[in-house]
Amino acid sequence: MTGVTFSACSAGIKNNGAKDLMLAILPKNTTYAAAFSTSYIVSPTLDWDKAVLLKKTLPRALIVNSGNANSFTGKHGKEAVLNITKAVAEEFAIKQDEVLISSTGVIGEKLPYKKIINKLDYLKENLSEANLSLASEAILTTDSAAKTAEITSEIAGTKVKIEAIAKGAGMAAPNMATVLAYFFTDAKIENDILQKIFSENIEKTFNAFTIDGDMSTNDTAMIFATGKAENKKVNLEELTQFKQDLLSLMAQICNEIVAKGEGVTKTAKIHVKGAKSVSAAKNVAMSIANSPLVKTALNGEDPNWGRIVMAVGKAKEELDLEKFCLNIGGTNIVLNGELNPVYDEATSTSLYMKESLVNIYVDLGLAERENQFIATTSDLSKGYIEINADYRS
Numbered sequence: 594m595t596g597v598t599f600s601a602c603s604a605g606i607k608n609n610g611a612k613d614l615m616l617a618i619l620p621k622n623t624t625y626a627a628a629f630s631t632s633y634i635v636s637p638t639l640d641w642d643k644a645v646l647l648k649k650t651l652p653r654a655l656i657v658n659s660g661n662a663n664s665f666t667g668k669h670g671k672e673a674v675l676n677i678t679k680a681v682a683e684e685f686a687i688k689q690d691e692v693l694i695s696s697t698g699v700i701g702e703k704l705p706y707k708k709i710i711n712k713l714d715y716l717k718e719n720l721s722e723a724n725l726s727l728a729s730e731a732i733l734t735t736d737s738a739a740k741t742a743e744i745t746s747e748i749a750g751t752k753v754k755i756e757a758i759a760k761g762a763g764m765a766a767p768n769m770a771t772v773l774a775y776f777f778t779d780a781k782i783e784n785d786i787l788q789k790i791f792s793e794n795i796e797k798t799f800n801a802f803t804i805d806g807d808m809s810t811n812d813t814a815m816i817f818a819t820g821k822a823e824n825k826k827v828n829l830e831e832l833t834q835f836k837q838d839l840l841s842l843m844a845q846i847c848n849e850i851v852a853k854g855e856g857v858t859k860t861a862k863i864h865v866k867g868a869k870s871v872s873a874a875k876n877v878a879m880s881i882a883n884s885p886l887v888k889t890a891l892n893g894e895d896p897n898w899g900r901i902v903m904a905v906g907k908a909k910e911e912l913d914l915e916k917f918c919l920n921i922g923g924t925n926i927v928l929n930g931e932l933n934p935v936y937d938e939a940t941s942t943s944l945y946m947k948e949s950l951v952n953i954y955v956d957l958g959l960a961e962r963e964n965q966f967i968a969t970t971s972d973l974s975k976g977y978i979e980i981n982a983d984y985r986s
Contacts, residue, residue, distance in 0.1 A: 601731035606660035615731035630812035636664035729758035746838035751824035781820035866965035874966035880908035882970035892972035896942035916958025
């Protein structure tokens with residue numbers, strides 16, 4: 594156990610009576626790191642949380658609602674944040690800037706924050722370390738299933754645990770994706786070191802997948818380290834195993850977000866190498882991953898490699914056409930800038946495209962540079978269109 598207690602309930606924000614509110618209470622001296630949406634339009638919850646992070650205030654509570662994004666609602670949105678955080682602080686006898694807050698759901702509708710405040714007594718009475726799964730249910734919107742994960746790691750000979758919950762289904766693109774994700778560990782790690790580890794892992798996970806190319810106003814990922822494992826104080830170099838295990842857990846959560854996204858029937862990994870830089874490889878990978886034509890081909894199980902080549906070109910990154918290669922699922926389609934003369938679609942890629950996970954490999958041909966990036970994406974289905982067309986109704 595990480596030492597964090599959770600509770601969840603329905604506050605009546607969602608019309609169907611489903612759980613829509615969760616609370617986590619954090620032990621004293623819990624350190625904290627975070628990443629947020631880079632959209633120019635964000636919820637005031639992000640402004641509040643960023644201010645807490647900037648002040649390096651150690652958090653004691655996290656409250657999250659679903660069903661309403663509390664975004665683009667003017668003064669009411671800011672008042673909602675101030676009133677909720679103040680009420681939580683008073684309920685638990687902590688400081689207001691020790692309370693973190695997140696929201697997710699419909700944009701532009703005023704958050705009925707009094708419904709949240711009225712549930713604080715219930716949430717307080719029902720706190721338990723065993724309620725992680727209930728908390729994971731309360732943050733969902735159009736997700737097809739809750740997402741939880743855990744892993745055991747080691748720091749200087751001491752076993753430490755990492756737990757995670759997340760939501761994310763559509764409006765998903767990097768920096769951040771449309772995600773609320775929370776990681777809890779009993780490790781003892783200083784704030785600055787925790788932020789460095791988390792930020793570096795974010796680039797390889799939450800900033801490396803897409804469902805529809807759209808960026809949310811509320812994207813938030815946080816990690817809390819309670820110190821309950823009482824491992825000895827270590828420097829960054831001694832946290833290699835922890836960082837790798839955390840990366841593995843974050844990747845698992847991201848894979849679940851994509852696989853359980855809106856209308857998703859299959860996922861794809863886009864592997865790009867041979868670029869002039871890692872950022873160039875990422876740009877090409879995301880160009881492929883966000884292409885509606887590539888995504889519909891995935892849904893139709895069509896190995897239309899011309900669409901992939903198109904998406905590479907529109908990324909406008911340097912490449913060597915004479916060395917350019919394209920491979921789908923282990924089958925070499927393009928070799929050194931030309932169609933492989935022995936490529937037989939009917940006996941190879943047509944069959945492979947029926948798999949639930951499709952791997953696409955692109956080599957930009959700048960052989961002296963092995964800069965690479967892996968992006969994760971999903972298909973674009975009729976189900977996705979139906980979900981989003983009917984979202985508010």
